[in-house]
Amino acid sequence: MQTTETRRLRSLARTAPARPLLSVEDRAGEWVVHTAGELYEKVIATADFLRAVGLGPGRYTVIALPNGEGLVRALLASWAVGCTPMVLPQQATAFERQVLSADLGEAFTGAFSLGERELAAALGSDAVRSAPRPAPPGPEPETAWYLPTGGTTGLPGLSSVTPGPSAVLSGVRQLMRAAGWSPGAVQLSTGPLSHAAPLMMCMAGIGGGAHVVMPRRLDPGSLKSAVRRYSPTWCHLTPHQMALIDANQALWDDLCASLCGVLHMSAPCPEDVKRRWITRLSGERLYETYSCTQLVGATFCDGVEWLAHPGTVGRPLPSNEVLVADEVGRALPPGEVGEVFMRSEWTRGLGDSGPHRLRGHGDGYLGVGDCGYTDDAGYLYLTGRLDDVVLVGGANVNTREVESVLLAHPRVSEVVVVQRPEPLMGSVLHAVVVPDDPAHPPTVATLQKFCDGRISAYKIPVTADFVDALPRSHAGKVERFWRA
Template sequence: MQTTEPRRLMWLARTAPDRPALSVENAAGEWVIYTTGELYERVRATAGYALASGLERGRHTLIALPNGEGLVRAVLASWMLGCTPVIIPPQATDMEKQALSKDLGEVVGEAFRWSESELATALGPDASRSVFSPRGLEPSLTWYMPTGGTTGLPTLFPVSPGPSTALTGARRLMENARWSPGAVQLSIGPLTHAAPLMMCMAGIGGGSHVVMPRRLDPVSLKSAIERFTPTWCQLTPHQMALVEANQSLWDALCPSLTGMLHTSAPCPEEVKRRWITRLGGKRVYETYSSTQAVGTTICDGDEWLAHPGTVGRPFLSNQVLIADEGGRQLPPGEVGEVFMRSEWTEVFASDDPQRLRRGSRDFLSVGDLGYTDSDGYLYLTGRLNDIILVGGANVSTREVEGVLLTHPEISEVVVVKRPDPLMGEVVHAVVVPSDMKDPPDIEVLREHCLGKISQYKIPLTANFVEALPRSHSGKVERFLRR
C-alpha cells in the first residue's frame, strides 16, 4: 500500500523531528519555523479536534484561509481523517464565491469549515479531542480547487486521484526540474491555486524545507531569501517579471538556486531569455498542465532556446494529440485543439462529461489550442473560448494582443469580444497605456495593426485602464472584462 501523506509526515517526524519543515512569516514580519515533529503534532491535534467536533471521516472540509501554517495544517488534518478539502480563496468576492460553488452547493453547505479561530482552538489546552494518528485511509479526491475551466469563469474542480498518488507525481516532476528532498523551497504563490499548493504539499511530504513569505512584495521576499537561502522555487511568469524588476532581489535569489520551475501562464519571451541568461538553461524549467491534471509537458531552458516558444514535450508517460473539430489527429505544424492523456485520464473520462471536453481515444482537453513540431514539442496559440467569431471568421485574441503589444505606448492589453448586431461579435481591446495621462486613441492603435493582421481582426473599439484584473496567481481574469 502506498504511504499516505500524513504517514509520510509522521515518518519524517520520527526520523528527523528537529528538521525544519515549514517557515512562515507572520503579520508582524517575524518568521516562525515549524520542525517536522512540531508540524506533525499540530496536524494530529487538529484532526483530533475536528473528530471531537463532529466531523465524520470521508466528508468534506471547507478551507478559505490565507497562505500560512494554518492552511497547510487544515489540508493535512483533512487528509488524516480521509476527508476531501474544498479550497477557495479567502479574498473571493461574493460573485466569485457564487460562481465557485454553483455546482457544489450541497458539498460546500455541509462541509466542516476550517477558520483561523477553529485552528487556534484545536491547539488550545482545553480542546476536547482524542489522540489521533493516521490509519492509512486517504480520500479518493485530493481536493476541490478553483479553476477557470473551459469558460474562464471560476469553478471548483475535483482533482483526482488521491493525495499520495497526486503528490508523488508532483515530486517526480519537481525532481526533473532539479528539486531534491533536502531543498529549501521558496513558496510565494497563493495556495488557493493548484501549482503552488501541489508543490508546497509535495515539498513538505518529500522532506524539503518550505519557506513561505506572508505576501508577494520585495520586503517579504528579501527577508525570506536572506534568512533561508532558497535552493528551489516555483514561479509564475508574472512573479518572474516582478523579481527581475528589483535588482537587489534578483541578485539575492539567483546565486543559490539549483533550479526553478515556472507554470500557470505563457511567459513573455524577453523575460524567459533573461532568466535563462542569468541562471543557465539547466536551471530554468517550464511545465504546462492544468488544475484538472489531464496531462503534463516540461522543458528546460536549453530545449526552449532550441525550440523558442515551446511549453515542452510530454512528461514521462503523458501523451499529446492535436485534433481538428471532428476529433481527427492533425500532423505537426497544424493548429488544433490540444488533447492530452496521462495515467489518470481514465479517472476523468468516467467523471461528469460536462467538466472536460472528451476527445477521441480517451484524450482530454481543457480548451487550449496549439500545435506540435516534428520533434514532439508543444506550442500553445490560444484558447477555444478566446476565439472571437467576427462575421463567421475566427479571430485569436492572443494573435491580436501580440500585435498590439508591439506598440511602444502599450504596457499591457487584453482583447475580448463584444456583441454586434451586424457581425455577431467584434474585437474590443482593454489597454493599459504606458502613460495613462496621454494614451493613444483607437485610430492610432488601428493604424498600428494595419498590415500586421487582417482587417477584420483589428479592434473596432478600445478603452484604457490603469491595471488589468488579475487572479491571486497573477493570471489576467478575462471574464471580468467581457
C-alpha cells in the same frame, strides 16, 4: 492505516524533529518557523479534533484560510481522517462561495468548515504532545481536493483532482526533481494555496522534506526578507511574478545568487521575459511545465530545449500523451493547429466525460479548451483557447493573435483583446492596453496603423481603453473579462 503524506511527516518528526519544514512571515513582518516535530503533532491533534466532531472517510472539509501553517495543517489533518478538502480563496464572499459550489450541492452544504477558530480549538488543553504518536487510522480520500477553476475563461466552479493526495503529490515531486528540486531544498512559496500549482508544490515540498518559505505577500519587501534570510534554492513562479522580479535588479541579484532551479507555469510567458531569465539564470536552471487544475496531463522542458524550440511548452512527461484534434475529433499532424487533449496514468479510466469542467475526446484523452500544435519532435506550442475565438462579421478571430501583434508595439506593455457588441457587425474587437508610459499612451489610431499589414483589417481593434494595470487573479493570471 495512515496516509502516505502523514507517514512522511511522522518519519521526519521522529528522525529530525528540529528540522524546519515551514517558515511563514506573519502580519507584523516577523518570521515564524515550524519544525517537523511541531507540525506533525499539531496535524495529529487537529485530526483527533476532526474525528471527535464526527468527521471521517467520505466527508468534506471547507478550508478558506490565508497562506500559512493553519492552511497546511488543515489539509494534512483532513487527509489523515479520510476527508476531502474543498479549498476556497480566503477573501471569497458569500455570493462567490455560492457560485463556486453550485455544482456540488449537498457535498458542499454538508461540509465541515475548518477555519481559524476550529484550528485553535484543536490545539486546546493537552492536545499537542511532546513525542510523535501514530496518526488516527483511516483510509486516504480518493479525491485529493477541490479547487476553484474556470474563473478566467467562464463561470468559475470547484473542480476535483483525482486520485488521492499521495498519488498526486508523488507525481508532483517527480516533476519538481526534474526541475532541480531536492528533499534538502529551501523552497520559496509565493502563490496563494487556493490555486493548484502553489498548493501542489507547497504540499509536495513539505512531504518531501524541503524547508518551505512562505512570504506574506508578493512584493519586493516580503520577497527580499525571505530571500536574504533563507537563501532559497528552488521556487515555482508564474510568468507575472517572473516579470515583477525581472524589473527589480536588487531582488533579482539576491534571488539569483542562491537558486538552483525555477519552474514556471500557470500562463504563457512573454518571450522577452523568458529570454532574460534564461540569460541570467541559465537554461539548465529554468524549467517550464504546462498542465491544468484537474491534472489531465503535463508537458515539460528546460531553457536549453526552449531556445532550440522557441515558444514551446515542452514535450509530454513520461506516462503522458498529447493529441491535437480538429473540430470533428480527427488527429492532426505536426504543424496543424487544433484542440489540445492529454491523457496520463491518472486520467485513464475516467471515461470520455472526465471530471468536472473537462472536454472528452475518447480513449482517455481530456482537455480544457486550449488550442495549439506540435512540431516534428513532439514539442507542444499553444496558440490560444477555444473561447478566445470571437466572431467578427461572420469571420472567426483569435484574440491571442491580435494581442501578440499589439504587444510588438514599443509603447504597449500589456494588452487584452475582448469583443464589443456592434449593431452591424455583431461584434468588433476592443483592446485594453497598459502603455509603457501611462502619462503618454499611444492613440487608438497609432495602434491601428501599427496593426495594418500585420493582420487582416477585420482583426484590428476598433476601440481601446488605456489602463494602469490589467485585473489579475491571486495566482497572477489576467482575468480575461472586460465590459467594453
